[in-house]
Amino acid sequence: MHRDEALDALERADTVGARAHGRGRWYMLFAVLFAATTFALTVTIGLFPSTVTIFTATSVCLVVLACLVTFALRQPVQPRGYGWLHGAAMLGWGTVYGVTLFAGYAFFPEDPVWWVSGAALGAVPPLVAGWLAVRESRNTA
Amino acid sequence: MNHPRSMLDEVIHSPVRFSVVAALAAVDRAEFRFVRDTVEVTDSALSKQVTVLENAGYVRVHKVAVGRRTRTSLSLTREGRAAFERHVRALRDIASGALDGVPADE
Numbered sequence: 001m002h003r004d005e006a007l008d009a010l011e012r013a014d015t016v017g018a019r020a021h022g023r024g025r026w027y028m029l030f031a032v033l034f035a036a037t038t039f040a041l042t043v044t045i046g047l048f049p050s051t052v053t054i055f056t057a058t059s060v061c062l063v064v065l066a067c068l069v070t071f072a073l074r075q076p077v078q079p080r081g082y083g084w085l086h087g088a089a090m091l092g093w094g095t096v097y098g099v100t101l102f103a104g105y106a107f108f109p110e111d112p113v114w115w116v117s118g119a120a121l122g123a124v125p126p127l128v129a130g131w132l133a134v135r136e137s138r139n140t141a
Numbered sequence: 142m143n144h145p146r147s148m149l150d151e152v153i154h155s156p157v158r159f160s161v162v163a164a165l166a167a168v169d170r171a172e173f174r175f176v177r178d179t180v181e182v183t184d185s186a187l188s189k190q191v192t193v194l195e196n197a198g199y200v201r202v203h204k205v206a207v208g209r210r211t212r213t214s215l216s217l218t219r220e221g222r223a224a225f226e227r228h229v230r231a232l233r234d235i236a237s238g239a240l241d242g243v244p245a246d247e
Contacts, residue, residue, distance in 0.1 A: 001146055006235035012156070013163035013229065019179050020167035076175035077168045 024079030024133065030072055031089065031130025035123035037064045038093060042122060046104050046115030079133040092125030148231035150224045152197040157182055158190045162199065162225045165217045170203065173213040191215060199224055 044057040079085075100118030108114035153159050160180045165171060171179075177187045194200035199221030203214045217225070 001149065001232075001235060003236055003238055006232045009156075009159060010229070010232050010236060012160060016160045016163045016179055017167040020164045020171060020175075023171075023175065024168050076172040078170040080167070080169055082169045 020077060021079075023075070023077040024082075026071075026075050026077075027079050027082065027085075027133040028130040030068055031126040031133075033064070033068055034093075035126045037061055037068075038097065038126075039119045039123045042097065042100060042119035043115055046100070046118070047110055047112060049105070049110065081133065085129040085133055089126045089129035093122050096122040096125070146231070146235065148227060148234075150228040152193065152199060153224060153228045155190070155193075157186065158194055159228070161187070161190055161194065161215075162217065162221060165200065165215055166222060166225050170214050170216040173215060176215055194221065197221075 038061070041057050041061040045054045096118065100115070100122060104111070104114050104118060153162050157180060161176060164176055164179050173184075173187065173191075177184060180187065182190075191200055191202065195202055199218055201216050201218055203216065205212045205214075
């Protein structure tokens, strides 16, 4: 193999790799929508804790999450590190959400500072995972 | 000192297989039809090349039943990723001409 052939092969690898990377960026959109949905849910059920509000907000959230899962399952590409990134994001969000809910209802009922802070903190793991997925894609291009 | 040509991987060296592996190296997993469209080959041509890569232990084929259809996706194995990285390193060495003049078998 000559130098020109090697350069052509490397260029081909870059082109094909970039196309595949690009299709993995859907995870950032998924992460942003997931973070926004769960932020709204946490704030709503924390600041307006009536049965009707909790039922309605949770139902709307479940519908949005079902749409997000369908969207994720239809993607042709899983970005690099998808398994552990998504697992860590869901574990992080679940932990923050659980603590915010249990401690909030017990010690900070309808306290805007607690509920908005908890909701914002819960949005961090998915957003970080989405950003890392995009960054990983850039690094490997 | 070995010329970088001797470091090229015989299995990955074919242009189509190299493109398939390059696409898969950029992701965790990709659907068969996405790889086919990205590499711009036919279903049967990709199937043949994937079989070669699978037999070499470089690619894993995943089949999931979705209704009546089967959804096929591909991923690189740890060996496949390592082989691709070695191959790309060798290509970079050849491209840079760092070891020009060092004898190697064609």
